[in-house]
Amino acid sequence: MTSVLDVRDLVKEYPVRSGVLRRVTGSVKAVNGISLTLERGRTLGLVGETGCGKSTVGRCLVGLIEPTSGSVLLDGVDVSAMSGRELRAARRRIQLVFQDPYASLDPRQSVEAIVSEPLRLHGLARGSESARAAALLDLVGLSSSVLQQYPHELSGGQRQRVGIARALALEPEVMVLDEPVSALDVSVQAGILNLLEELQRELNLAYVFIAHDLSVVRHVSHEVAVMYLGRIVEYVDADTLYSTPQHPYTQALLSAVPLPDPRAERARKRILLEGDLPSPIDLPTGCAFRSRCWKATDVCSSIPELRTTDYHAFACHNADQV
Amino acid sequence: MNPVLEVEDLCVTFRYREGDVAALRNVSFRIDPSESLGVVGESGSGKSLACSAIMGLLPANATVTGSVRFLGQELLGASESTLRDLRGRRLAIISQDALTALNPVHTVGKQISEAILVHDSSRSRAELRDRAIELLDLVGIPQASARVDNYPHEFSGGMRQRALIAMSVANEPDLIIADEPTTALDVTVQAQVLDVLKRIQDRTDSALMLITHDLGVVAGVADRVLVMYSGSVVEEASVDDLFYETSHPYTRGLLASLPRLDARDRSQPLYRIPGFQPSPADRPAGCAFHPRCDVVVAGLCDVELPLSIVAGPGHTARCHRVAIDGGAS
Amino acid sequence: MASPEPSPTSAPASASGATVKRPGFWRRFSRHRLAVLGAVILALLAIACYGAAFVAPFPQDQQDLLLGPVPPSAEHWLGTDELGRDYLSEILYAGQLSLSLAIAVALISTAIGVFVGAVAGYRGGWVDDVFMRITDLFLVVPAIALLALALQGLGPSPVSIVIVLSLLGWTYIARVVRGQVVSLREREFIDAARVIGATHQQVLMRHVLPNLSGVIAVNVALAVAGAIIVESTLSFLGFGVQPPQSSWGNMLSQASGLIGTPKVYLLYFPGLFILTTVLAVNFVGDGMRDAADPRSGAGRSSRRDRT
Helix, strand or coil, rough: CCCCCEEEEEEEEEEEEEECCEEEEEEEEEEEEEEEEEEECCCEEEECCCCCCHHHHHHCCCCCCCCCEEEEEEEEECCCCCCCHHHHHHHHHHECCCCCCCCCCCCCCHHHHHEEEEHHHCCCCCCCCCCHHHHHHHHCCCCCHHHHCCCHHHHHHHHHHHHHHHHHHCCEEEEEEEEECCCHHHHHHHHHHHHHHHHHHCCCCCEEECCHHHHHHHHHCCCEEECCCEEEEEEEEEHHHHHHCCCCHHHHHHCCCCCHHHHHHCCCCCCCCCCCCHHHCCCCCCCCCCCHHHCCCCCHHHHCEEEECEEEEEECCCCCCC | CCCCCCEEEEEEEEEECCEEEEEEEEEEECCCCEEEEEEEEECCCHHHHHHHHHHHHCCCCEEEEEEEEEEEECCCCCCCCHHHHEECCEEECCCCHHHHHHHCCCCHHHHHHHHHCCHHHHHHHHHHHHHHHHHHHCCCCCHHHHHCCCHHHHHHHHHHHHHHEEEEEEEECCEEEECCCCCCHHHHHCCCCCCCHHHHHHHCCCEEEECCCCCHHHHHHCCEEEEEECCEEEEEEEEHHHHCCCHHHHHHHHCCCCCCCCCCCCCCCCCCCCCCCCCCHHCCCCCCCHHCCCCCCCCCCCCCCCCEEEEEEEEEEEEEEHHHHHEEE | CCCCCCCCCCCCCCCCCCCCCCCHHHHHHHHHHHHHHHHHHHHHHHHHHHHHHHHHHCCCCCCCCCCCCCCCCCCCCCEEECCCCCHHHHHHHHHHHHHHHHHHHHHHHHHHHHHHHHHHHHCCCHHHHHHHHHHHHHHHHHHHHHHHHHHHHHHHHHHHHHHHHHHHEEEEEEHHHHHHHHHHHHHHHHHHHHCCCCCCCHHHHHHCCCCHHHHHHHHHHHHHHHHHHHHHHHHCCCCCCCCCCCCHHHHHCCCCCHCCHHHHHHHHHHHHHHHHHHHHHHHHHHHHHHHHHHCCCCEEEEECCCC
C-alpha cells in the first residue's frame, strides 16, 4: 500500500548574491535532502528551531515553493514537478494551515467568502457553496452566525478554526500544519489541538505538524522528525524519541524544554549548547552540528548519514547506540 | 525585611470617548530582596500593563491609582528625573524585543558603557570598556574582548538578549523586571538566556520580576508566582504550592490544558477551559472568571467580586469557592 | 460536532485593553467634518453643473450684445460677460465640461496606473524593472510642455485632452500601488489563496485589488483635483478647450487681462469655482484616506492577539 505522502531527497537551494554586479557567490541549502513518509490517519511532527528549514519543507509540500530537486509523491503521484492545471488539481489533496490566524485570512473577505473560495475556484458544490461553508464551519465547531463576520471581528482561536475549515473545503488527504497553535494562548491552543485530533479520526487525515514547541508535538504526533540546518537528524516514533533520543541535538532540545513541574525542573540537569547556530552560508565541513556538540570527535568531519536501526533513524557518528 | 517592591491596590483606568475602562483592578503584591517572582497570564490578562504601570510608561489617557513603592520610595507620581535616576541603576528592565531595545548604530560595548556612565560619571573610558568586556563574559558571550566592538545586528537573537541582560545589570540593580524576555527565542537559546539570568541574579543578589505566559519557564525560575486574569491577580503562591496545591479554578484549568513533554497518556484530549477571557470593557458582573468556572456558585460568583482569600501559608486566591471550602479572608 | 466555540460579543481587545466596535468606512469618513463638507459641496456643484438646464437662471449662450458686460446685480448674480451672457449660467454650463474632463481623466489614469503598478509589484523581477523604468520616464518628462505639444499635434478636442492627460497622469498612482502590492504580496493570505488553487490572475483580482480599494479611491479623488488644475492651466494657456466651447480654464483665459479693471469679476468667478472644487475634492480625499485606514478610529487589535 502506498503511503499517502512520500517525500524523497527534497532539496531547496537559494542562491546567494553579493558584490556590485550581484553575482551568485554561493548558495544556502535551506532544505538539504529530506526524505519522509506518512500514512493516512497518522501525524508526523516536524520539529526544529529557527533556520532548520521545516517551514520551507512545508511550503514545498503544498507547492508554494518549487523544490530545487527531489520529489513529493501524493499517493504515488509526483506533484513536485507539476505546474498549471495539473498542480491545481493536485492541490486539492494537500492543504496548508498557517501559523498566524490573522495574516492568513483576507481582511476584506467575510468568513463565508473565505471558506467557500476553494469551492468556487474548483467549481465544486455549485449552487450550494453557502450550505457547504456552513457545514464546514460546523465541522470545526463554529456556529453559522460567524459566516457573515469579518476576520477582525473574530478571536484568534476562531480565526484559526476558519483557516482549518478553509483547508478542509477541498477534502484533502494530507494537511500540512505550519505552527498552527504557536500564535494562540494556552487555553485556546488546547481547543484547537483537540479539534485537530477529532478531525483526524473522523476524516482519516494525515498531518505534517510543523512546530518548535516540543510539548505540543509530543501530544499530537505519532512519528517525529527532528531537523537541524536543513537535514533530518533523527526520525522515529514519538514515544521512542522522547524516552530514548539518540542524536545529541535532540537530547539538547528535549533537555531545554521547560517543564511545568517545579520539582522536575530542580532535579533536571540541563544540557546547554555552546555557541550559536552556524551561518547557513558558511556551514562547517562534516556534521553541521559539530560546532556545538559535546560529543564531537575527529570522525565528525565526515557528514553522518541517516541510518536506521530498529525503525529508529538518526544521523550521528557518536550516538549512544552506535 | 523590607521588600524591594511593594505594590498596593494598583488600578489602571483608560479614558475613552465611549467611556472609562478599568484595565487593572486592585493589583497588590510584594517582592522581597533576592526573590524571583513569576507573573503569569495569557494575553489580555494585564501582566504587561502592570509592568508598564510600575515603570511609569503608560499612555496619556491612563489614570493610575494605588501605590507602588520601590525600596520605600513611591514611584507613582514621582518626577521624571527621580524615575530616570532609578531606571538603569537600581531598577533594570529587560524587554522582549532585544533588537529594538538596542541602538543599531552604536556598538554593544558602547551601549553597555553608556549604561554605566549615565549613573556614574567618574569612570574612565578604559575602565568602562573593561567593565563591558567583563559583563559580556559574565553573560556567556564568547570572545567578549573582540565582540565588545560588534554592532547589535552582528549578534544573534539569543546573544542580543544576553547583551541586554549585561547592560541591565551593569549597575547591580536591586530589581530586574523582565517582560517576556525569551518569548521570541528558540527553546535552546531560551535555556541559555534563562541560565544566564539566574547566574546574574545570584551574582548581583537582585530580585527578579519575570513576566511570561509560559508556565514551564515559571516553574524553573520563580520562587513565587502571581497568576493574572482579566486585570486582577487571581492567585499568589510559592511555586511549589501553585503547581501542586493549586487553588484557583483558572490556574487549575490552565495547568490541565498544557500538553506535557512527560505525558504518560497521550490518548486523552487536553482539558479545555470553555469560553474565553473577557476584555476589560466586557467583564461580567462579579468574578471575571465565573462564566468559565467549573465550580461556580450561582448567586454569589456572578454578583460579588471575590476578595483575596488565604488558602495556605503565603498562598492566596481570589475565589469565593476557596472561601467556602475553608480559606480565611 | 466539535464543541462549539463561543463568539466574543464584540471586537477583540485593543492594545490598551478596551473593546470598541471598529467603525465602518463611511462612519469613519463622516467623522471628518471637512471631508463631509467637501462631499456636500461637490454634490451641490455636480447637481448645479450637470443639471444646469434646470438650475441655471438663463439658457446657455444667450447673448445680449446691447447689454454687454455688467457687474453682479440682482438679475445677474455673477454679472454678465462681454457678450451679455449671464455669467453664472455660463460658468455652470462650462462646469459640465471641466468636471467631465476631470472625472474621465481621473478614472482612466487611475485604471492605467493601477494596472501597471499591480502587475509590476506582483510579478517583480524584470517585469517590475521594465514597468518602473517606463514610469520613471513618464515622470521625468515636463508634463505641461509635452501636453501642449501633443495637443498641438492631435488637435485640441476634449477627447484628445482626456487621452493626453490620462497618459501623463497615471504615474503617481502606479508607484503607490506598486509599493502596496509589494508589501501585500508578502502577506500570508496571498499564500493561502495560492495554496487553495487560485491562479495569479485570480489572486490579483480577488485579493490584491480589493485590499487596494482605499488607496485607489483616494487617488481617484486627488486625480480629479489634479486634472481640473491641469485642464484649467492648459485651457488658460490656449492649448486646451477652445472657444466656442467653454471650460473654466478658458473662461479664465479670456478674462486674463482684466486685473485692475471693473470687469475683474470675469476673472475671479471661474477662478473661485476652480478653487472651491479643488479644495472640496482635496478634503474628500483626506477623509477617504483616513477612513480607508482601519487603524484610524478607536481600537486596533493588539500586535500579538493570542486569545
